[in-house]
Amino acid sequence: MVKIPPYLKKGDLIGVMCPSSKMELQAAEYAAGVISSWGYRVHLGITVGTSFHNFSAPDELRLEELQDMLDDPEIKAIVFGRGGYGMVCILDKLDFTRFRKHPKWLCGYSDVTTLHAHIHQRYGIPTIHSLMCSGITPETAGDEYVSSLAAVLKGKSYRYTTASHTLNREGSASGLLVGGNLSLLANASGSKSQIDTKDKILLLEDIGEYRYNIDRMMYNLKRAGWLDKLAGLVVGAFTDGRETTTPFGQTEYEIIHNMVKEYDYPVCFGFPSGHQQENYSLKLGMKHELKVGELRSSLKLHI
Secondary structure (H helix, E strand, O other), X not given: OOOOOOOOOOOOEEEEOOOOEOOOHXXXXXXXXXXXXXXXXXXXXXXXOOOEOOEOOOHHHHHHHHHHHHHOOOEEEEEOOOOOOOXXXXXXXXXXXXXXHOOOEEEEOHHHHHHHHHHHHHHXXXXXXXXXXXXXXXXXXXXXXXXXXXXXXXXOOOEEEEEOOOOOEOEEEEEEEEEEEHHHHHHHOOOOOOOOOOOXXXXXXXXXXXXXXXXXXXXXXXHOOOOOOOOEEEEEEEEOOEOOOOOOOOOHHXXXXXXXXXXXXXXXXXXXXXXXXXXXOEEEOOEEEEEEOOOEEEEEEOO
């Protein structure tokens, strides 16, 4: 039985902290103001607006603050400040005992994929793959993607659609939605955080990777069994792709298409998720329905 965290009510407290890379205080304060306008109280943690090399703070301090927010009964959700790198450095020292008894919504993507995967595989508690405070700016504050975070925190259902793509494989599927950033998923292979993807819908996205490395990471997933028995595959944005002096010869989407061509499950390319403004909030670890059609594709939260 899936233990779903309680949805938020007006006046609830949301914690904001940076478990990985640093974030400017002014940007976090702006995002906090937008979240407050949704009717919530916001607590900015001590890892917001600080820096330690590329990190927001030393491992010990990031660990302590995330642990405190996971355990604090007054905090009903955590919207992470930004991704970057650093979650894996503290993951194995976190104690999820209280979180398992009293789960709360954990919201983010990119480096937060490490936390999403671990919690899903170890405890089966849903989390939210969404933009973070870094994605709530004066330019985006009123758009549908920021609004989608407000909606899912309240428990609203959703059905997101996207245009067809030439590499799509048509069909329908249902299953728990899992996944996120390809680099972090490949990094989890062979660890206790590796997701059992059988009969699940896998989401993939990434940013700033050399195309040969996308190919290598997809082979990692394939050899580790991630791709064998999926119910469906949703491919989000692969932004800022990089090439070596000699081009690899395939785009990111072509690499993924060729990697899964032997299977028969539906595949949706170009879904609005990932390192771009078009980044819908998705409830990982909950059942979804994927429909890939000739003209449109859709991903719907199953109620």
